[in-house]
Amino acid sequence: MLTETVKAFNRDATAGRDSLYGRGETAYERALGDPDGPHSNLGTLEEPPFFALPITPGAVGTKGGPVIDGRGRVLDWTGHPIEGLFAAGNVAAAPIGPAILSSGMTLGLAMTFGWLAGAHAATGDSGHEH
Ligand SMILES: Cc1cc2nc3c(=O)[nH]c(=O)nc-3n(C[C@H](O)[C@H](O)[C@H](O)COP(=O)(O)OP(=O)(O)OC[C@H]3O[C@@H](n4cnc5c(N)ncnc54)[C@H](O)[C@@H]3O)c2cc1C
Numbered sequence: 709m710l711t712e713t714v715k716a717f718n719r720d721a722t723a724g725r726d727s728l729y730g731r732g733e734t735a736y737e738r739a740l741g742d743p744d745g746p747h748s749n750l751g752t753l754e755e756p757p758f759f760a761l762p763i764t765p766g767a768v769g770t771k772g773g774p775v776i777d778g779r780g781r782v783l784d785w786t787g788h789p790i791e792g793l794f795a796a797g798n799v800a801a802a803p804i805g806p807a808i809l810s811s812g813m814t815l816g817l818a819m820t821f822g823w824l825a826g827a828h829a830a831t832g833d834s835g836h837e838h
Pocket residue numbers: 766767768769796797798799811812813814815816818
């Protein structure tokens with residue numbers, strides 16, 4: 709079974725495709741890979757020693773969550789700040805919407821809005837528009 713899986717994987721990698729999972733099909737994946745290989749992201753498994761490791765899912769960023777304004781204040785359904793409630797980073801809806809613009813965006817936004825929220829919380833911002 710494993711032998712067949714590896715053979716199929718190697719056939720795909722040599723042909724520049726991934727018929728099981730579609731890895732390498734997006735321009736983003738290809739840009740992060742090796743543009744000169746037959747497959748930008750996968751290589752054949754041929755020469756031992758081989759190593760295996762478990763892979764568990766993790767979150768780089770989130771796209772849902774409470775919407776915040778430019779002061780890091782959480783907005784209610786009507787778009788008004790909720791008094792005393794701030795959010796930044798992965799617990800807030802990303803200010804850039806459903807996009808990844810570049811590496812570092814999630815940390816940059818988390819730090820920036822964390823600072824903004826902290827600054828406004830520390831100055832006793834009531835949550836109401838001034
Ligand atoms: C593998 C990986 C690579 C990444 N690479 C990049 C990168 O290159 N550039 C980039 O910009 N971003 C990157 N990110 C994303 C970035 O790390 C996160 O967006 C960022 O760390 C989010 O910060 P945060 O403070 O919102 O949340 P977190 O860093 O997750 O902090 C939340 C904290 O709250 C704590 N916590 C949770 N529940 C409770 C509770 N009930 N009580 C008390 N504490 C609690 C947690 O222990 C944690 O310390 C990467 C993420 C991963 C996983």
